[in-house]
Amino acid sequence: MSSIVLFGPPGAGKGTQAERIMVATGLPQVSTGDMLRAAVKAGTETGMVAKGFMESGQLVPDAVIIDLIKDRILEPDAANGVMFDGFPRTIPQAEALAGITSVTHVIAIEVPDERIVERICGRYSCAGCGSVYHDTFNPVASGGCNCGQWQEKRRADDNETTVNSRLGAYHEQTSPLADWYRSKGIFHAVNGDRAIDEITGDILVALNQ
Helix, strand or coil: CEEEECCCCCCCCCHHHHHHHHHHHHHEEEHHHHHHHHHHHHHHHHHHHHHHHHHHHCCCCCHHHHHHHHHHHCCCCHHHEEEECCCCCCCHHHHHHHCCCCCEEEEECCCCCCHHHHHHHCEEEECCCCEEEEEEEECCCCCCCCCCCCCCCCCCCHHHHHHHHHHHHHHHHHHHHHHHHHCCCEEEEEEEECCHHHHHHHHHHHCCC
16 A cells, blocks of 8 residues: 655645546545544544544644544555545654555645735635635626625635744644655655646656656
């Protein structure tokens, strides 16, 4: 079994590229957040342990996350490996993951901080239908959304102060992790400040190396 790790800052376009990687490789996407919610909903033993931490506002310990991953990779669709999205975030997590599955490629989508701020702070949606727009890249038409129920909606945390704080935490966590994977010879940085197809092309080239 061999797996892929995909990471990048918030707003880097991981979701878009993850969908394309799944199509190209056949590997299922594994998000620890999704796994936690699914385990809690299913009422599994690990899910109940995680629920206690989540309800008290605490971070779910690495040991619980690792148990979830162990269960996940035993499922039939993970027989050839998985694509981890947003995990690991720290070197201890990476070390624990190495004991579960062989990670062959780590893909980092890199985008300058100022571009991330521009991307996130400029986005908004239609409260009526959920369509996503952007001040610069995809502004809503003068007459409003095509759904006919136009009402602008912006997330309260899509502001420069919050985004910069999230970026700072991301860099603090992932810089050591990137160096750790780089020392293993499996780290591939991809310029994420380009057209979507160009980014995908570079990722697929990296996965074939």
